Amino acid sequence: MKNTVATFQSMKEAGTKISMLTAYDYSTAKLEDEAGVNSILVGDSLGQVMLGYEDTLSVTMEDMIHHTAAVARGAKNALVVADMPFMSYEPSIEMAVINAGRLMKEGRANAVKLEGGVRVAEQIRAITQAGIPVCAHIGLTPQSVNAFGGFKVQGKSAAAAQSLVDDALAIQEAGAFAVVLECIPAKLAALISEKLTIPTIGIGAGAGCDGQVLVYQDMLALFSDFKPKFVKHFANLGPAMVQAFKDYDAEVKAGSFPAQEHTYKIDDEVIDKLY
Numbered sequence: 001m002k003n004t005v006a007t008f009q010s011m012k013e014a015g016t017k018i019s020m021l022t023a024y025d026y027s028t029a030k031l032e033d034e035a036g037v038n039s040i041l042v043g044d045s046l047g048q049v050m051l052g053y054e055d056t057l058s059v060t061m062e063d064m065i066h067h068t069a070a071v072a073r074g075a076k077n078a079l080v081v082a083d084m085p086f087m088s089y090e091p092s093i094e095m096a097v098i099n100a101g102r103l104m105k106e107g108r109a110n111a112v113k114l115e116g117g118v119r120v121a122e123q124i125r126a127i128t129q130a131g132i133p134v135c136a137h138i139g140l141t142p143q144s145v146n147a148f149g150g151f152k153v154q155g156k157s158a159a160a161a162q163s164l165v166d167d168a169l170a171i172q173e174a175g176a177f178a179v180v181l182e183c184i185p186a187k188l189a190a191l192i193s194e195k196l197t198i199p200t201i202g203i204g205a206g207a208g209c210d211g212q213v214l215v216y217q218d219m220l221a222l223f224s225d226f227k228p229k230f231v232k233h234f235a236n237l238g239p240a241m242v243q244a245f246k247d248y249d250a251e252v253k254a255g256s257f258p259a260q261e262h263t264y265k266i267d268d269e270v271i272d273k274l275y
């Protein structure tokens, strides 16, 4: 059955944890959907894990629409959430609504996600009022990496923790259906999860959140540029892929691939007529 924002809300109310994973293409989305993951996030993390940028800042609306449309074609049951890229919603409320609309209309997303709390509450309100579900994202918001001075845990001081609580309440009041809490202390994430009536989805925020999200390349050990503390490898596919590529290279060079069973036949008479 298709997961919707209503499913998220009833899972929070029933105390059932929500699973979310990133995906950026049709085949991966199909596999995650088949596994029963509740939601697929087309994250702007695609800038790093798919496109090789050092951060998410260069990701464009066109990148997000292109990848969201591919994921939407593969996700039959998972709720597809598309990230709004850097500077696609900050400059004005009108721009935020137009770009959120493009992700729904051209990308066929089921919801959009944007980073920030109090400072983007009016954008969240306007997008929601346009009939587009919004997932917010606070804590370590990667689009603000330059303002943070690096990818660092957030909310450790009393003032920073209070401002995250204020952000979470403002997001909920503005109409968001969920909020991602990234890289904040587990006790703070648990407290925010208790205070909110909407679900929290944690990444590096402990088990007290209402759900969890991971970048799929991280959880499968497919991305080796860096490994945050919160990542668990559920499979070691990176080394398995390197070994398969080596085997292919060796078999091509040895002439043992392709074998008979990978080859199409033709009648000898047809070939003979060619000379």
Ligand code: KIV
Pocket (backbone or CB within 6 Å): 022, 041, 042, 043, 044, 045, 046, 083, 137, 180, 182, 203, 213, 215
């Ligand atoms: O872009 C992304 O993948 C994200 C997750 C890390 C939450 O925002």
